[in-house]
Amino acid sequence: MGRLWRSHGRVRAGADLAEQPIKKPGNESMTSSRFDLRGKVAIVTGGNGGIGLGMARGLADAGADIAVVGRNEAKSAAAVADLKQRGVKAIAVATDVTDKAAVAAMIDRVVKEFGRIDVLVNNAGMSIRKPPHELELDEWNKVIDTNLTSAFVCSKLAYPALKASGNGKVINIGSMMSIFGASFATAYAASKGGIVQYTRACANAWAPDNIQVNAILPGWIDTDLTRGARQQVSGLHERVLARTPAGRWGDIDDFAGIAVFLASPASNFVTGTAIPVDGGFSVMA
Structure with missing residues (x-):
């Protein structure tokens, strides 16, 4: 084909391909630097198990120091031990993310411990499985407060530190229920739909501060x-397996890569997106 060059996404005749930079074997500096999180500090709410732990492991493997936020202190201690084995600093901060004062204290603790916050992963979540006509108001509020309002509170209070970092990243955890409905997940689906719209609003508001805000939409993942x-x-x-092109349930470690991408300079031009990680569940007709 000879000479090609690319303009506005289209391939045209022009510059010789030989003039383009050639990546030589062993020259990984550019690629690795784009995903390098050394010197970065990440908060992961609900990081002591499930998808949160899978993401925390990925961030730690890329070099980030981690603050594990959760209410179960025993699980958090085990998660911290796991993360420290990966060669990074890690702390556990027992926090009720539905309590604004507790979240403020958590943010202060992380800044005092590490001196900065670069990445916030809003992952804390719960569900009460009832159809809408059986769900009580206090149950609705509990799910909304945990899944949606906590993301607002954590993001709002972490914002000054994220702005000060110069390249802050917020990763909100939605769900396939951000896209689909389910008779048994009324409040959960509402909260996760809200997460996507909140993500888009923050992406617009904080772009001038060089803070990227994105959401991950997990499919059916093998968790508690x-x-x-x-x-x-x-x-x-059986229905999940039949509909999922990948032919399996997801594993928590399937979220390591997407977390690193959205936390790293590799995603500096990606904001306001909601990315399914579902083995193809959401694209199956």
């Missing part, structure tokens, strides 16, 4: 939360 759903919803396991 979904094991409960499988026990309650007859035939769910």
Whole structure:
């Protein structure tokens, strides 16, 4: 084909391909630097298990120091031990993310401990599996407060530190229920739909501060939360496998790569997106 060059996404005749930079074997400096999180500090709410732990492991493997935020202190201690084995600093901060004062104290603790915050992962979540006509107001509020309002509070209070970092990253965890409805996940679906719109609003508001805000939409992942759903919803396991092109349930470590991408300079021109990580579940007709 000879000489090609690319303009506005189209390939045209022009510059010789030989003139383009050639990546030589062993020359990984450019690629690795784009995903390098050494010197960065990440907060992961709900980082002591499930998808949160999978993301925390990925961030730690890329060099980030981690603050694990959760209410279960024993699980958080185990997560911190796991992360420290990866050669990074890690602390556990016992926090009720639905309590604004507790979140403020957590942010202060992280800044005092590490001196900065570069990445915030709003992952804390829960579900109460009831159809809408059976759900009580206090149950609705509990799910909304944990899944949606906590993301607002954590992001709002972390914003000054994220801005000061010069290249802050916020990763909000939505769900396939951000796209689909489910009769047994009324409040959960509402909260996760809200996460996507909140992500878009923050992406617009904070772009001038060089803060990128994105959402991850997990599919059916093998966690404690979904094991409960499988026990309650007859035939769910088989239906998920039948609809998922990948032919399996997801694993928490499937979220390591996407977390590193969205936390790193590699995603500096990506903001306001909601990225499914679902083995193709959401694109199956």
